[in-house]
Amino acid sequence: MPVLKHFKRVFTDWFLCGMVLATFLAYLFPAFGSTGGAMHAEWVINIGVFLVFFLHGVNLSSEQIRHGLKNLRLHLMVQGFTFVVFPLIWLGADLLMGSHVPPLLMLGFFYLCALPSTISSSVALTGSAGGNVPAAILNASLSSVLGIFLTPLLVSVVVGSGTGGIDLGATLLDLCALLLLPLVLGQLVRPLFGRFFARHKRYTSIVDKLVILLLVYAAFCNSMVSGMWQQQGSSVILSAFVGSAVLLAVILWMTTRTARALHFSTPDEIAAVFCASKKSLAAGAPMAALIFGANPGLGLILLPIMIYHPLQLIVCSVMAENYASRRRQAADPLIPNAPAAPMP
Template sequence: MLEQLKRLAKDWFLIGMILCVVLASLAPQIGRAGGLIHADQLADYGIFIIFFLHGIGLSTESLIKGIARWRLHVLVQAFTFIVFPLLWVGLNFALGRFLPNDLMLGFFYLAALPSTISSSVAMTSMARGNVPAAIFNATLSTLLGIFLTPLLVSLLVGSQGGSLSLGEAMLNIARLLMLPFIIGQLLRPLWGKWFARYKKYTNLIDRGVILLLVFSTFSDSVTDGLWSKHGFGLIAYTIVGAAIFLFVVLRLTKWAAQRAGFDAEDEITAVFCGSKKTMASGVPMAKLLFGTHPALGVIVLPIMFYHQLQLFVCSILAQRYAKRAD
């Protein structure tokens, strides 16, 4: 665990997110909508670039290899889009009256998000699991999330008396997420190998755009009174809620995989793909779904903390799985 803590301390992306939140808190006029750097306008271009890189980096061949394990795929997608929202219902019933409404909306948004591709596959590989099935599940989850995440969020917002233009949100998502992803896939036969050689630099671009979105999001929320309304107790609530989600779903995915009779490799895939949530898609999609919502900074807090927590805990689990006897 000490090794994991040292690695987390050296994670420049985590440090970058913290600095973005601090800078947004101290000088929100720089990154807010219409501010000094016009981050709200840059965000659209950044989101397009992120999903173009996702599209051109996805290996269709690896995706096809993992398609046969349909029972595993059903279990993973059920956890991602059904069990997670049901867990939120329990969390809301137990703690909803004690927590800010905007934070509970953020936890539901976390529950409605798809899985993440990169860390799901990396953790499955580290643990000696079924990597082709992990690639298939993580990619399928991302594609389903483009449609299911807005639908789930609109159902909750509508049930609470709010309004979310599902048609407009879907149009924005198709334009800024689906279109560049498809373009990337179409150009993969021509440019895929070239992009693979420079994957290190494309990953920097991907994470740099996410940091810009975090900075812009928090600048808008700080301008609206994020800290004056909620205080730093909000951070503690978010960490506890994210930990509850992660530890419950890790136990449930392992239990469900064993009850289904999966071998060790498929169990690993179920645990790591069924418990993950994407920040790479989550932050851009939040900007598209919630627009200029004054509490957008609160809404994305759960996914920011869950992302780091899942990396830390799952890397420890992956190492334990990797040491098992064949």
């Protein structure tokens, strides 16, 4: 079955298996990766995050971004869904069900809703589905940069700033130093080293994923040391899974219907749906460490995005094949329709 093929692809992905392993190791060896532990996670992770965003800057093509600057309506839709519609959906859910969900998990869902879109998977899926790749590159990249400022700003609205909340000014300075500065430096050295890093882009992706795994391990180590997971029942994981699945289904339905109501071409619709529905674990993990610091509840705050990440890959991979199949059928009516999952 086509859907089972996508599940198999996800479960054999070393990175997703690594996330499971990282949480298991945090259960076995929590002291090693906790703040002040022998791993010195706070220093190792900061260096890794700086390196990752420097590599993103080197690999970010300004030519492709300029080429994607044409469709303003598409860009407004993607950024509007990413930073406005997602938080509004959370607000409605919080009013209806907030009293029945653990506060830290509810905060985790808001953090998921406030995150920027992904770059790599949005562009890859848009390309495989036959969508507008330059527009996807522009929107995913723009979302990542905007997220450095908008994500902590949105979080501060919910948790407050100053005493009892987050120090917004210090957080923005830290994010600029660890995320924006390396992106700019990467762009500056791109004319000299861009081709070299392009030839070794596979290793850039590996470094990116290893740093995320370190962040996940450190976050769960702090949660284990604090005793937070011992205080939560297994129902919290089920709640996170159900909430993430419902959120993904709602946002895919809304983005698809909005793109069609705006009369986007099929390539623009594909780019809009895939970019506007994604949330970035690659940006979310390091930003969470800076926004929430050594909060012992960080593992629970990260849980929704850790579940949403593989879910979006599975569902959007099926949708990409559905789009590609329809495109092939339109190009050659003699090609039989391949079995495809229904559109949301």
